[in-house]
Amino acid sequence: DADVTQTPRNRITKTGKRIMLECSQTKGHDRMYWYRQDPGLGLRLIYYSFDVKDINKGEISDGYSVSRQAQAKFSLSLESAIPNQTALYFCATSDPGTPPGELFFGEGSRLTVL
Amino acid sequence: LAKTTQPISMDSYEGQEVNITCSHNNIATNDYITWYQQFPSQGPRFIIQGYKTKVTNEVASLFIPADRKSSTLSLPRVSLSDTAVYYCLVGGLNTGGFKTIFGAGTRLFVKA
Numbered sequence: 001d002a003d004v005t006q007t008p009r010n011r012i013t014k015t016g017k018r019i020m021l022e023c024s025q026t027k028g029h030d031r032m033y034w035y036r037q038d039p040g041l042g043l044r045l046i047y048y049s050f051d052v053k054d055i056n057k058g059e060i061s062d063g064y065s066v067s068r069q070a071q072a073k074f075s076l077s078l079e080s081a082i083p084n085q086t087a088l089y090f091c092a093t094s095d096p097g098t099p100p101g102e103l104f105f106g107e108g109s110r111l112t113v114l
Numbered sequence: 115l116a117k118t119t120q121p122i123s124m125d126s127y128e129g130q131e132v133n134i135t136c137s138h139n140n141i142a143t144n145d146y147i148t149w150y151q152q153f154p155s156q157g158p159r160f161i162i163q164g165y166k167t168k169v170t171n172e173v174a175s176l177f178i179p180a181d182r183k184s185s186t187l188s189l190p191r192v193s194l195s196d197t198a199v200y201y202c203l204v205g206g207l208n209t210g211g212f213k214t215i216f217g218a219g220t221r222l223f224v225k226a
Binding site for chain 2: 105
């Protein structure tokens with residue numbers, strides 16, 4: 001089984017719908033992240049959490065919210081999806097004991113907003 | 115914010131050494147440089163990380179000059195399975211919070 005699991009792997013929805021992407025990890029890491037990947041743009045940080053009670057905005061947080069339900073679970077919500085949120089979303093974790101930037105990624109959740 | 119720039123694509127042949135350079139002129143004091151490999155339908159996978167000078171592990175080397183404004187990932191003797199997209203990442207915990215700046219990726223194609 002994967003150390004970082006994302007659900008759903010693929011989702012097609014309509015403009016205005018609420019969408020939640022879920023992430024769970026078995027690595028025991030305190031730090032969790034949500035990234036968005038668009039063709040030709042690399043990955044951009046949406047939100048990050050360094051522990052259960054810590055939530056921080058990243059580079060592109062507008063239109064997104066997150067919830068850290070437990071050390072192992074970090075979910076990303078789109079309250080009212082719009083077409084330009086069509087992208088590949090990745091959850092990642094890291095261990096605070098290593099230098100920042102050594103990230104362990106899930107397999108990705110492909111979201112299409114029509 | 116640091117901006118990372120890397121070539122869009124590179125071609126190589128099996129058995130050759132491949133060097134991919136990333137430019138990051140505005141790197142911050144606390145930023146580390148990390149390289150990732152990504153295959154289709156998978157998440158990026160860590161290759162190597164460094165702060166300055168040279169770092170080597172079992173799969174790659176990372177060269178960082180003294181001014182840290184660029185870095186070069188070196189893949190020795192590539193094989194067909196090294197065909198992938200390679201991302202340079204500059205990031206760390208600085209004043210203002212945690213930031214990660216990914217490059218747009220270099221698509222490496224290894225030919226037989």
